[in-house]
Each structure stands twice: as C-alpha cells, then as structure tokens.
Amino acid sequence: MRILVQKFGGTSLSTAQAREHVINHIRHALQEQLNVVVVVSAMGRKGEPYATDTLLQLVKDNGDRLPAREKDMLLCCGEIISAALLCSLLNADGIPSTVLNGAQAGILTNGQYGNAQILSIRPSRILELLEQNRVVIVTGFQGKTAEDDFTTLGRGGSDTSATALGAALKAELVDIFTDVNGILTADPRIVDDAKPLQRVTYAEICNMANNGAKVIHPRAIEIAMHANMPVRVRSTFSDDPGTWVSAPPMHKGDPKPLNDRYVTGIAHVANVTQIQVVNYERQYDLQLNVFKAMAQEQISVDFINVNPSGVVYTVFDHESQRALETLRAMGYEPHAVTGCAKVSVIGGGINGVPGIMANIVEALTEEDIGILQSADSNTTIWILVRGEDLVKSVRILHNKFQLHI
Secondary structure: OOEEEEEEOHHHOOOHHHHHHHHHHHHHHHHOOOEEEEEEOOOOOOOOOOOHHHHHHHHHHOOOOOOHHHHHHHHHHHHHHHHHHHHHHHHHOOOOEEEEOOOOOOEEEOOOOOOOOEEEEOOHHHHHHHHOOOEEEEEOOEEEOOOOOEEEOOOOHHHHHHHHHHHHHOOOEEEEEEOOOOOEOOOOOOOOOOOEOOEEEHHHHHHHHHOOOOOOOHHHHHHHHHHOOOEEEEEOOOOOOOEEEEOOOOOOOOOOOOOOOOOOEEEEEEEEEEEEEEOOOOOOOHHHHHHHHHHHOOOOOEEEEEEOOEEEEEEEHHHHHHHHHHHHHOOOOOEEEEEEEEEEEEOOOOOOOOOHHHHHHHHHHOOOOOOOEEEEOOOEEEEEEEHHHHHHHHHHHHHHOOOOO
16 A cells, blocks of 8 residues: 655644645645545644644633643644544545544553653554545644543654654655745745755754754654655645655655755754853762753753863753752852854764864854854764854855855
C-alpha cells in the first residue's frame, strides 16, 4: 500500500480559502493513486476561536487552576474541531473520509501531560480504513495513556504525530504543509533575500529547528531520521515542491541540490542571557553545583562552556533573574549579560573544512560586532552576540556565505 501522510498546520485551516487549498492537495494525492492520512492542527493562531493558545487563555480567565490531565482534555478539542470540519468538507466534495482522534489512531504515550512522549503506535484501524479507500483524518498533537486518558505532545506536537504515524505506517513520504514555501536560508523577516532550500539533511534541519527556525519541530525530524523516511516542508498555498528532507545517500526521487556549499542556513535565538561564574578558589565541584542548582530550579541551560576557571552558559532572559538569585544564594558572584542572541551557522559541509570560523570572525569584526562566546559541532557553529547586533549579524553572515545566490 502506497501511503502519504499530509500534515496541515493551523494557518492552513483557519479560513475557507485556506481549507480549499488543503482539499486540493488531498485531491491531487489521491489522483496520484496514494492512500492519504491527514494530520491536522487546531485552527488559527492566538485570538482565533479554536486555537490552542485561545483555549489556554480560557483557562487563565476562569480560575487558572485546571490540573494538567484536564488541561490536556481541553486542548484536544482544537484538533477535533479541525478534523471534523475538514471531514465534512471532504465528504461534501465526494471524497469519503473518517476522523480518528489520537487514541483511536493507536497513539500510546506516557503520562507526562502537556508534553507526552509517544511509546508506540498501533495503526491497524487506520490501515483498515485506507483499505476501504477512505481518507483518514487524524487529530495531531495528541494520544492516550495506558489508562485511556487524553495526552498532548507539547508544542509542535502535530508535526511529531505526522512523522510518527508515517514511520508506523511505512509511508513513502510525509508532507508538512505550512504558510511558508519550504525551509529558507534565514528568517525572511530579517533577510530580504533569504532563499528556499531545495534539499537539506536531517541533521541540518534538526540544527536549524533547535536553533530558532520554526518551520518544523525537531522531535518530528528525529523520528523521521530514525525511520529513514523522507519529509517535505511545503506551502499550503502553492504547488511548489518545497524543501525535501532526507539523509544521504539520497532517496529515489530526491531532488539534486542546486549548489554544493558548506553552509546551508543561518538561524537565531533572541532574548537570552549569558551567565559566567568564575572559579576564583579552584573549587573542584563548582561546575556540578551550578548545573545541579539550575536543574533543581528547572531552568533550561544552553551554550555551555566548562573549563577550570569556571563556567559560562546561557538561559532565557525571562529566567535570568531567578538563575542569578539562585547562584547568589549559593555564595557565587555571577556576571550576566542580558538581551543577547545566539546566531547559528549551519551546514552539513562544515565538518573538517578549514576557514569557516575565520570567515565568521572576519565578517563580524569588519562590522565591529563582538563575539561574546562560541562553540561548534559537526554541522553547526554557534556565536553569541549582543541583542542589538542580532539583525546585522544574521544579514552579514548570510551574505558572507553567499546564501542569497
């Protein structure tokens, strides 16, 4: 059975015109003799009636004391509404369809309400419906526990649902439809000449997603990578093929890359605080004490540099005051730089290539932009700059590595 999973985000379902584009994509896939499983998000964004953030605001406006289990019950409603509406439209268009919620689709999770992990998927009911030539619409973002309680998968959970179902169904491909035309070389709100990427590897898109690019959730790509299942990121509002995500060697049907280049894209995360704790007295346990304290306070740390003279790391600005108070209560004298930004230079060709870091430093130094901190991996070089230098840094590096060509 040839199976295609299509995932449509909230903006793809928020208006009648957008939903017509969705139906056209489904119809086109059926004409290609594919069996279609559609995963849907809640309609719209914050402020619109059925969006996830709107449902959360309802709780805040009505006591704000809803337990996590019951909150997940409420949040599942947004996707159910989307799925039911799309089912009605498809049936009216002569396309037989059936809705399954996450539990009915066989998605079993742990009991971590609000951010559940998928334990297994039993897609037998989906397969039975596909055998009946029906489009199966599955509510994204949700599953159930062994006790049959509703759970949600956290932000980006519909992407995770789509790739997990694709892996379980051994789908040929998962299409992630969104409101942008694939994955771009940088944030188009910052870089006017950011270009769509024709093809990226799993590692590259994971690093882009983890470092600020919001087109697809990194958990979803991790699942696709382990299943070696290709993913396309496409626009709902065009027929452009978008960006193909897979691993080398390329799958059959993969588009060939347009350019052989070391750097694929520039990503960024704003509003972070750099914290430095100096080990003046050479305390052997300083590093352990600092990071254990952050963990106990449930403060997420990033961009970590550890050395005998102390530790340097970043936290989000909104958690910086709590982090600093915790460190001072322990007797440390932390130094903080607030309002920073992490800029990431990402590319599968970086590893082992001399001169990449030199080019980064040269480009920023020429514009009098100071680098507060740096780190690297096989596919990414990270730099920390002051917040006021964020936009200029992204534009300069995008141009330095000729990503606009």
